[in-house]
Amino acid sequence: MILDIAKYLGLYILLMALQLFVISNVNINSSFSVYFQPQVLVMFLLLLPPRMSHVWLIGVSFMAGLILDTFFNTMGVNAAVCTFVGFFRHYATREIENEIASREEDNKIWTSKKGRPWKWTYFMTFIVLYHLVFALLESMGDNFFSNFLIVTLPAVLISSIATFLFTITLEDLIYKPTKS
C-alpha cells in the first residue's frame, strides 16, 4: 500500500517537474506557441488505480490540479479540469478490477490488461477531454467565440496529440511489461 502511494507520488512529482521545468520552457516558434500547450499531468489521473474509490479519485484529482494551479497562476483551472476527468474516469475503469483478479499477466500497469486498442482509446478520450475543458475554462473572456475555431480547437487537437504520444511513450518506458 505504502509502496503504491510512493510510486504514484513519484510519478506525480516527475510529471509536475516535466510540466514546470521542461514543457513550459519549450519555446516553439512563438507564433505557434498558443497551439502547443500539452498538459502531461493528465497521465497521472489516467494511471491512478482502478480500484480506488470514486470519492478518493475525485479528491486526489482535485488536489493534483490545485497544486499545479499554484505553480502556473491558473487559479482553479487545472483543479476544475482534473476533478472533471477524475469524476468521469471512474465510469471507464470501474469494471477493470475483476478482470485483473482473473487474468494474472506480467504487465506492470493495469492499463495493459484490456489490450492496446482499449488503452489507446481510453488515453485519447480523456486526454482530449482534459485539453478541451482546460481550453474552454482558460479562454473564457471577451474573445472566446471569435477564437474558438481559430485558436481553441486547433490548440486542443495539437496539444492532445502531443500529450498522447508523450503518455504512451513514458508509460512504456516506466511500465514496460517483462516477458518471461
Add this chain to the structure above:
Amino acid sequence: MNSIFRYLKNKLHVLLFLFLEIVCLISIIKSNRYQSAFYFSNTRKLAGKLQETNHSIFDYFDLYHKNQALSNENLLLRRQLKDNYLIESRKVFTVNDSVYKQRYEYIPAEVITNTINLQNNFITINRGSSSGLETGMGVFCPEGVVGRVVEVSENYSIVTSVLNSTFKLGCKIQEMNLAKGTIHWLGRDPNFVDYLEVNKYEQIKKGYHIVSSPYSKYLPENIPIGVVDKLETKSTDDFYKIKVKLAVNFGKISTVYVVKNLFNREVQELEKKLKEKIK
C-alpha cells in the same frame, strides 16, 4: 431520515464533484478580476522558491541574450549623456529652473515564471511588497512594455502580461505625437496585438512606432509597445483595424523594471476628493 442519509451517502461522489467544481469555478471567475490574496500569499512562498530555482538554472543558458540586451540599453543611455551634445548657441541664459521633480522610480526585478501560450498569461517576478511594490504598478523591460502588477506578496508579485485578454493600455503614435486608442491582445499570436479605437481619418502609416501614452497613470510616456505592421479599413467602419508587432519578445523576458509613480497617491487622493464632491 435514515433513507435520506443513505441516499446522500450513495451520492457522495456526485455531491463532492459538484462542490469541488463550484469552488473551482468561483476561483476562476474571481481570478479574472483579482486573485485571492490569502491563497496567493500562502502558496506563493513555496511555489516562488521552486520557480526561482528553475529560473536560475535556465537563466544561465540565456546569459548571451541578456548581455546583449544590457549592452543595447547601455548604448541607448550613453547616447543620452550630456557629454554627447554640443551647445550651439553662444548666448548663455540663466533660468531659475525648479520645475523638475522626480516623478518615477524604477525597481529592477527578475522574471521567475512566464507563460505565453495561454489566453490569459501572467508573469511572476521576484520582488514584492518588501521592495515597495504595489498592485497597479506598470512593468517594462529594455525592449518595451511588459504589463501591470496585479498581485503582491512579501517577496513575489504577479504581473498581468500584455498577452492577457484582460489587459488594455492607452497608446501614442510616436511619429504623429498623437495619444489615441488602446492596445488589446486577442489571444492569438503572441507577437502581435490589436490597436483599437483609432479613427480611419488619421494619417497613420505602416512602420509607425506605438509607445505608451502620456496619460498613463502607471507607465512613463514613450515606452515602446511595438510597430504598426498591418492597416485595414472598411467603408462601414469608422476605425482602423491595426495589427501592431510587439517590441518585446515575451518568450525571452528576463529582467524587468517596475514603475513607481511617486505622484500616484496624490492623484488618487485628488480623484477621491472630486468623487466625494460630486456625490
